[in-house]
Amino acid sequence: MEQKNNELSRRSFIGKASKIGGASAVLGMSGAMGLFMEDDREHVEAKQIDKQRHQKSPKKGDTYMLLNVRLESGYEYENGNGNVVATRSTIRNLEIKKGIISKILDTKEAYRRDIDCYDVQGMLLLPGFKDMHIHLDKTFYGGPWRGAVHRKNIFDIIEVEKKLLLELLPTAQERAEKLIELIMSFGSTYVRSHCNIDPTVGLRNLEKLKKALANYSDKISHEIVAFPQHGLLLSNSESLLREAMQLGATHVGGLDPTLVDGNMEKSLQTMVQIAVDNNAGIDIHLHEGGETGLKAVNRLADLTEEAGLQGKVTISHAFSLASLSPDQANEMANRLASLGISIASTIPIGKNAMPIPILQKQKVNVMLGNDSIMDHWSSLGIGDTLEKVHLAADLYGWSYEYELSQALSLATGGITPLDKAGKQVWPKVGDEASVVIVPATCSAETVARLPKRAAVLHKGVLSSGELSHVKK
Structure with missing residues (x-):
């Protein structure tokens, strides 16, 4: 599982811990931990500031476009018995306005080019966890x-x-x-x-x-x-x-x-x-x-x-x-x-x-x-809440496309892109733009394979990961 960006530098901590020696031997005693926190935080903040100079990201209240977003559109069924064998998807462009999904556009439709645009490059959009x-x-x-x-x-x-x-x-x-x-x-x-x-x-x-x-x-x-x-x-x-x-x-x-x-x-x-x-x-x-x-x-x-x-x-x-x-x-x-x-x-x-x-x-x-x-x-x-869904799927034998797809609801507060009948119910215009973007084709694959979370948005604001900004 991809975690190298998750821990504000565990390796950095371990390296520093060796320098301060026995001070953190019992528990990372508060004084020793304080030394780490102050020094390492300055290092991390400097790296973050440098990165922000080169990488745009959505902020609170921004209006912007998410281009080439993969959305689930329905199930495919096996002839004769009605079993779900695959999940269909489509590519759309989304306009995000003040934390809300304000437009969902076909890729052939015109969209605003006077605002910031971020290319999702065909990755899958899922509800926030x-x-x-x-x-x-x-x-x-x-x-x-x-x-x-x-x-x-x-x-x-x-x-x-x-x-x-x-x-x-x-x-x-x-x-x-x-x-x-x-x-x-x-x-x-x-x-x-x-x-x-x-x-x-x-x-x-x-x-x-x-x-x-x-x-x-x-x-x-x-x-x-x-x-x-x-x-x-x-x-x-x-x-x-x-x-x-x-x-x-x-x-x-x-x-x-x-x-x-x-x-x-x-x-x-x-x-x-x-x-x-x-x-x-x-x-x-x-x-x-x-x-x-x-x-x-x-x-x-x-x-x-x-x-x-x-x-x-x-x-x-x-x-x-x-x-x-x-x-x-x-x-x-x-x-x-x-x-x-x-x-x-x-x-x-x-x-x-x-x-x-x-x-x-x-x-x-x-x-x-x-x-x-x-x-x-x-x-x-x-x-990782998604890992808990994966664990549930393993424990309860939810190993098929349909079961894995619907299991996502455990991580999202009950929301799934497709309802039980295979109708697309999320996202809709007016929904909050709290989403997870993953390199996967569907919810079932996401639950089964636990892909990296490429970008995470909360009410339109980038919480984690990166989005590829399209230069005007």
Whole structure:
């Protein structure tokens, strides 16, 4: 997978790390990391400024043309049985005006030549991707390699984290910005980030994360979940969560109400009340499996209905759903769909597979996220939402053209260029110009082969990659 432009120079960091010696041996200690950040950032910014002198790119509010864009136009079917055997495409010229697709033109039609034009050279246009579960505020990414260390249980990890968060705090904004650049390079132009709110760091991680996201506000949209990683009740974090909502968090988080908080009813009631009081959404981490987790899912569904939070609740992970029989999964999926409760998944691989195909069939909104990226919870994760779709296709046996094509919806918030009947439904004039441009012929090939993201646009602004400017 192509990553050489994704990591604000991992190799550069490693080289510098050797010069500063033992200062970063334990964790990339904050002082040593600070030395790297200041020196290396100057080097990177100088290279970026030099590159910008020679390379035009779309900015906020620009009107411009994307020439020779490949768009999917329909399916080709096998004679006799109706199986999809290929995806048709066509080449078009697109006018982008103030972040919106304003015209879609046949290549024989006249187009404006008095504005900037960028030649896409027949590459495929896809909807922008969404990373709907990630922790931008705590990561080792941007520093030297450090693998996660095995701990006995979640409480051990929480104890380790209490010390670790303070060590990472001085560089939290810089590392969040590097992670934002990483996920943008893979095509994500929308992110929902969970952010630690706990007595150890208080609201400081939130302050750092907000600054990082503000620096990329033209390139990526976001939501922030105020997340009580150390337990809403266990760490007595209700007042902190309420403050976080006033400071701009969009969702109230929660964590394993039985296993961690020790009181399912009070934990869920408290989380829901904060959401109601702040007219906010909910996104709870629910790792609990089996009957314990299912009780929490069902009770949260009850509270969602009672509090009028339909369409505003997400259950992240929801591992307990993997223990359901197909009939039970159908029944659960119908209830979740009726209440507009979403599931955010990282496509875990384990003894029991999550019933994502059943959830989708029953119209539950299933969202994907990368979760941990090189942190103390997991050493895995590369930041690519499309890779998660590829993993889902492998796990659930979606290996055919049609299945791969429709699987793209998991990365895009439900949008696919072709609907289930093969009719082109995206892009249309008036759609937001948040797109990914890839060297592929169709969505199915993109999911199967994970091509490089040549360019990524957010509301018309170049977020990552390059576009070939046509000189007038």
